[in-house]
Amino acid sequence: MVRITLFILTNLSIVFFLKLILIIIGIKINSIYMVTVFLFSFIGALISLIMSKWITLKYINGKIIKIPNNEKENFLINVIKKQANITKIKTPTMVIYNSSEINAFATGINRNSSIIALSTKLLNSMKYEEIEAVIAHEISHISNGDMITMTLLQGIMNTIVFFLSNIVSQILLATILQNKEESKNNKYLYFVISFIMELTFGLIASIIVMWFSRKREFYADAGSAKIVGKNKMLSVLYKMKEEQNNNIINNKLISTFLIYGKSKSFFNLFVTHPSIDKRIKALKNNLYY
Structure with a gap:
């Protein structure tokens, strides 16, 4: 405000x-x-x-991760919740989308209504600790x-x-x-x-x-x-x-x-x-x- x-x-x-x-x-x-x-x-x-969240989800055809279906998705949910608590923001919505490029971004109207999107290439190319740092980078964008x-x-x-x-x-x-x-x-x-x-x-x-x-x-x-x-x-x-x-x-x-x-x-x-x-x-x- x-x-x-x-x-x-x-x-x-x-x-x-x-x-x-x-x-x-x-x-x-x-x-x-x-x-x-x-x-x-x-x-x-x-x-x-x-409209940024709605447009983004439609454009990238992303999959919203609410309930994890595998070990990696469970890791992502836990990391994003932990980092949201550290920065004192509402936990962003986690989105995964298909892409042949390493990419990640955040969008949303404010700190407490945002999404973090990660590409499949990023998730398949990076180690867990690197993915953790990428999420922290996007969390910082949101908290800032x-x-x-x-x-x-x-x-x-x-x-x-x-x-x-x-x-x-x-x-x-x-x-x-x-x-x-x-x-x-x-x-x-x-x-x-x-x-x-x-x-x-x-x-x-x-x-x-x-x-x-x-x-x-x-x-x-x-x-x-x-x-x-x-x-x-x-x-x-x-x-x-x-x-x-x-x-x-x-x-x-x-x-x-x-x-x-x-x-x-x-x-x-x-x-x-x-x-x-x-x-x-x-x-x-x-x-x-």
């Missing part, structure tokens, strides 16, 4: 601040439009957050409130993108046509300029959101180390590095690139995770604790 309250206050601050700037520089934007932008960004972010923070940050970025693209589009249109009356009537040119501006500012906003996404991985690694021990989490990272190298050798470049990118590449600004080498170095040096 605190995060949502801060989200509302931050968005309102942005709206009023930009409105003040517009008044100072003499650009008129309908107040109804400003309120609509705010509501669109806020409600859109919340809807995506509320990363899912809701990520969603709310995206909502704030959406608000800024909408406003700035509108303002800059008006200024550019008036500059190009050099006639206020003519610029008001040229809707097609405005649409083109506005579209380009939204793409440009949206790109910048994505860089900010992805920067936060990469940052939170360091804290989740450190959180896992606190729960199960540093060596177990390091073992996971080394195994992930080995898998990444195998993907490159087997030309599975797309999936690897989308998560980790390439070192010293501009596109590294748009990846969701820092490089495994950086994560290993941070964990070894006791950073982000």
Whole structure:
């Protein structure tokens, strides 16, 4: 609730601040439009957050583990309950889904309504102590409130993108046509300029959101180390590095690139995770604790 309250206050601050700037520089934007932008960004972010569990389960076709059917499932249930108690959150729902990639993630509207999904490749490739560290990593994401923070940050970025693209589009249109009356009537040119501006500012906003996404991985690694021990989490990272190298050798470049990118590449600004080498170095040096 605190995060949502801060989200509302931050968005309102942005709206009023930009409105003040517009008044100072003499650009008129309908107040109804400003309120609509705010509501669109806020409600859109919340809807995506509320539906995240349902959408995820449908997309991955995951199997919810409530009653364990074998030794490994029993191990998973016991680990997730134990770690939830340690971090003082409600036990997340455990989900297993079929995948040929080592992967795990957490999602949900808050700390007490979340799921942790593990791929079959991960469960078949990792030792029990490594799986324990992976779950601890996801538990740390949940206890840190990363899912809701990520969603709310995206909502704030959406608000800024909408406003700035509108303002800059008006200024550019008036500059190009050099006639206020003519610029008001040229809707097609405005649409083109506005579209380009939204793409440009949206790109910048994505860089900010992805920067936060990469940052939170360091804290989740450190959180896992606190729960199960540093060596177990390091073992996971080394195994992930080995898998990444195998993907490159087997030309599975797309999936690897989308998560980790390439070192010293501009596109590294748009990846969701820092490089495994950086994560290993941070964990070894006791950073982000």
